[in-house]
Amino acid sequence: MREKDSHTKGVSRKSFWVPTLDKRGGLLLLAAFLYVFHHSELLGIHQSDVLLFNWLPVGFAYHSGLGLVYIGFILVLYYNWPDAAVNERIDEIREPAEKKQAAPEVIEDDAPEDSATDGGSDTGVSEEVTRR
Amino acid sequence: MSRAAITVLGTVILYLTLVLGVGEYARRRTTSDREDFMVASRSFGPVVMFFALVATMMTAVTMIGFPGDTYIQGVGMFGWFLGAFMLLAPLMMATFGLRIWMAGQKFGHVTPGELFNHRYDAKHLGSAVTLLMILWTVPYMTLGAIGAGVAFSEVTQGFIPYWLGSLVILATVFLYVLAGGMRGTGWTNTLQGAVFLLFLWGFMIFVGIRLGGFSSATANVVETRPELLTRAGSPQFGTKMWLSFALLLPLNILLQPHIFRRILTARSNRVFKMVVVLFPLGIWLGHVPAFLLGFWGAGVVPGLEAQAIDNIIPILVSNFGPPLLAGILLAGILAAIMSSIDGQTLALSTIISVDIVDNYKDVTGREEVLLTRIAVAVVLAFVYALALIRPGTVFGIAAFAFSGYALLCIPLLFGLYWPRVNRTAAWVGIVWGFVGLIAFEASLLPAWLSFGFMPYIPVAVSQLILVVGLAYLTSTTDENILKDYFSLYRKIW
Numbered sequence: 296m297r298e299k300d301s302h303t304k305g306v307s308r309k310s311f312w313v314p315t316l317d318k319r320g321g322l323l324l325l326a327a328f329l330y331v332f333h334h335s336e337l338l339g340i341h342q343s344d345v346l347l348f349n350w351l352p353v354g355f356a357y358h359s360g361l362g363l364v365y366i367g368f369i370l371v372l373y374y375n376w377p378d379a380a381v382n383e384r385i386d387e388i389r390e391p392a393e394k395k396q397a398a399p400e401v402i403e404d405d406a407p408e409d410s411a412t413d414g415g416s417d418t419g420v421s422e423e424v425t426r427r
Numbered sequence: 428m429s430r431a432a433i434t435v436l437g438t439v440i441l442y443l444t445l446v447l448g449v450g451e452y453a454r455r456r457t458t459s460d461r462e463d464f465m466v467a468s469r470s471f472g473p474v475v476m477f478f479a480l481v482a483t484m485m486t487a488v489t490m491i492g493f494p495g496d497t498y499i500q501g502v503g504m505f506g507w508f509l510g511a512f513m514l515l516a517p518l519m520m521a522t523f524g525l526r527i528w529m530a531g532q533k534f535g536h537v538t539p540g541e542l543f544n545h546r547y548d549a550k551h552l553g554s555a556v557t558l559l560m561i562l563w564t565v566p567y568m569t570l571g572a573i574g575a576g577v578a579f580s581e582v583t584q585g586f587i588p589y590w591l592g593s594l595v596i597l598a599t600v601f602l603y604v605l606a607g608g609m610r611g612t613g614w615t616n617t618l619q620g621a622v623f624l625l626f627l628w629g630f631m632i633f634v635g636i637r638l639g640g641f642s643s644a645t646a647n648v649v650e651t652r653p654e655l656l657t658r659a660g661s662p663q664f665g666t667k668m669w670l671s672f673a674l675l676l677p678l679n680i681l682l683q684p685h686i687f688r689r690i691l692t693a694r695s696n697r698v699f700k701m702v703v704v705l706f707p708l709g710i711w712l713g714h715v716p717a718f719l720l721g722f723w724g725a726g727v728v729p730g731l732e733a734q735a736i737d738n739i740i741p742i743l744v745s746n747f748g749p750p751l752l753a754g755i756l757l758a759g760i761l762a763a764i765m766s767s768i769d770g771q772t773l774a775l776s777t778i779i780s781v782d783i784v785d786n787y788k789d790v791t792g793r794e795e796v797l798l799t800r801i802a803v804a805v806v807l808a809f810v811y812a813l814a815l816i817r818p819g820t821v822f823g824i825a826a827f828a829f830s831g832y833a834l835l836c837i838p839l840l841f842g843l844y845w846p847r848v849n850r851t852a853a854w855v856g857i858v859w860g861f862v863g864l865i866a867f868e869a870s871l872l873p874a875w876l877s878f879g880f881m882p883y884i885p886v887a888v889s890q891l892i893l894v895v896g897l898a899y900l901t902s903t904t905d906e907n908i909l910k911d912y913f914s915l916y917r918k919i920w
Binding site for chain 2: 305306307309310311312319326329330333334335336341342343344346348349350351352354355357358359361362363365366368369370372373376377
C-alpha cells in the first residue's frame with residue numbers, strides 16, 4: 296500500500312531529480328559538479344585575455360571546450376538510460392504476459408515499485424494504448 | 428540589375444526551388460489524417476529528428492542575433508548564451524522530454540495543451556497555455572522574418588528591400604508547410620540544417636583566410652576592441668545575470684511549442700535517446716562559427732549600433748563573398764531562418780486548431796487539418812505585419828520570449844514528476860507567471876525586486892512557492908489519471 300501511495304502521490308525515488316546514493320544519484324551529482332564549471336569566474340578565467348595559439352581567446356576556448364565535456368556527460372546518460380525506456384515504440388511492445396516473463400531486458404533493480412498494485416504489467420507500458 | 432545581383436538572386440531562387448521541391452515530395456507522402464499531418468505519424472528516425480530539432484532550435488538568433496551581440500559584447504557571449512545550455516537542455520530532454528514523448532505515444536497527444544488538459548483533468552487549461560504560447564512564439568517567429576529581410580537587403584545591397592525579403596521567405600514557408608505538414612518541415616529541415624551548418628563552417632574558414640589567417644583576424648579585434656577579449660566588467664555577464672541566463676534557455680526549451688511537438692515525432696525511444704545526445708553537438712557546431720564571425724566582424728566592420736548589429740554576418744557576406752559565393756551564403760542564412768519559422772508556424776497553427784477550435788467545437792480530423800492550414804496563413808500574415816514594425820534587436824526580442832516560456836515550466840512540467848501538482852496549482856502558477864513578468868516589463872513592479880537577476884527569476888521563485896503550497900492545500904487530480912501517467916513513468920527516471 297505504501298508503494299502504491301508513493302506511486303501516485305510523491306515524487307518517485309527513481310526520479311533523476313531526487314538525490315539518492317545509487318548510480319542515478321551519482322549522475323545527478325556529476326551533473327551538479329559539472330555545472331559549477333560553467334561559472335568561469337570561480338577559476339578567474341573571466342578576466343583573462345590570453346590568446347591560445349595566438350588567435351583563440353581563452354574565455355571562448357574554455358566554454359567551447361566545456362561544452363564538449365558536457366556532451367561527454369550526456370553520452371554517459373545515454374549508456375545509463377533506463378532499460379524500460381529502451382524498448383521500441385510503446386504501442387508496439389504490448390506482448391502477452393508469458394512472453395514478457397521470458398524477456399531478459401526487464402531490469403532487476405526496479406522490482407519494488409514495479410509490483411505496485413495498480414493493474415499495470417511488469418514493463419509499465421503494457422496497458423492498452425489510450426487514445427484521447 | 429547588375430550581373431552580381433542576378434548571380435546572387437539566381438542562386439537563392441535555385442535554393443528556394445529545391446526547398447519547395449522537397450516540400451512537394453513530402454506533400455505526396457502526407458495524408459489528411461490528423462496524426463500524419465500534425466506529427467508525421469510519429470515516424471521520424473534519428474537523422475530527420477536530429478535536424479528537425481537542431482535546425483528548428485537554431486533560429487535567426489543563431490545566424491543574426493547571436494553574432495550581433497557577440498559583435499558588441501565579445502568573448503563572454505558564448506558562455507553566457509550556450510555554456511549551461513549544453514548541459515542542462517539535454518538533461519531536460521532526457522528527463523521531462525522523455526515523459527512528454529511517452530505520454531504522447533500512449534495517449535495520442537499532438538499538442539502541449541492536450542497533454543496538460545489530460546494530465547490535470549482540465550477543460551480550459553490547455554487553451555490558456557496555448558494562448559500564452561502564441562503570445563511568446565509570435566515575436567520569436569518575427570525574428571526570422573526580420574532576419575530574412577536584413578539578409579536579403581544587405582547581401583543584395585538594397586536591390587531586394589527589407590519588406591520584400593521578409594515576404595519572399597514567409598511565402599516560401601507558407602507553401603511547403605501548407606503542403607507537407609510535419610513531414611514537410613522535417614524533411615526540409617534536414618536539407619536546410621545540413622546547408623546552414625556547412626555554410627557557417629565554410630564561411631568562418633573563408634573569412635578567417637580572407638582576413639590574413641585566424642591570428643590576423645583576431646589581431647584586428649585586439650587592436651580595435653580589446654575589451655571584447657574578456658567578460659569581466661560587463662554588467663550583462665555579472666554572476667547573477669550569468670546564472671539567470673544559464674537557467675533561462677534550459678527551462679524554456681520544452682515549452683517552446685515547436686520543440687515540444689518535435690519531441691512527439693520520435694519513432695521510438697531508441698531514436699529519442701540518440702537525438703538527446705546528438706542535439707547539443709548540433710548546437711555546438713552551429714554556434715562556434717557564428718561566434719567567431721561576430722567576434723572577427725568587430726575587428727573589421729566598425730561602428731554598428733542598436734539594430735544595425737544584427738547585420739554583421741550579412742555585411743561580412745556582402746564584403747567578402749564574390750557574387751556566386753554570396754548567393755550560396757545568403758541561401759545558408761535563409762536555410763537557418765526558414766527551418767525555424769516552418770516548425771514554429773506548424774506548431775502554432777496546430778495548437779490553435781486543436782486546443783482552441785477543436786476544444787470547443789466538434790470537428791472531424793479532416794476539418795482539423797483544414798483549420799490548421801487556415802491558421803498557418805493567419806499566423807504568417809500576423810508575423811509579417813510585426814516584422815514590418817521591427818520592434819527591437821533580434822536578441823532583445825528573443826530574451827523576452829524565452830522568459831515567457833520559462834515561466835510555464837514549473838506549473839506544467841512539475842506535474843510530470845510530482846503527482847500532487849493539480850489543476851488549481853497549475854492554473855494559479857501560469858497566471859502568476861504571466862502577470863509577474865508583464866508587471867516587471869511594464870515597470871509596475873520596481874526593478875530592485877529582481878535583486879539583480881533577470882526578472883523571470885523572482886517571478887519563478889514566487890511561482891514555485893505558490894504551486895507547491897496550492898498542491899498541498901487543494902485536492903489532487905483524479906486517481907485514475909494519476910495512475911495512467913505514473914504507472915507509465917515508474918520504470919524511468
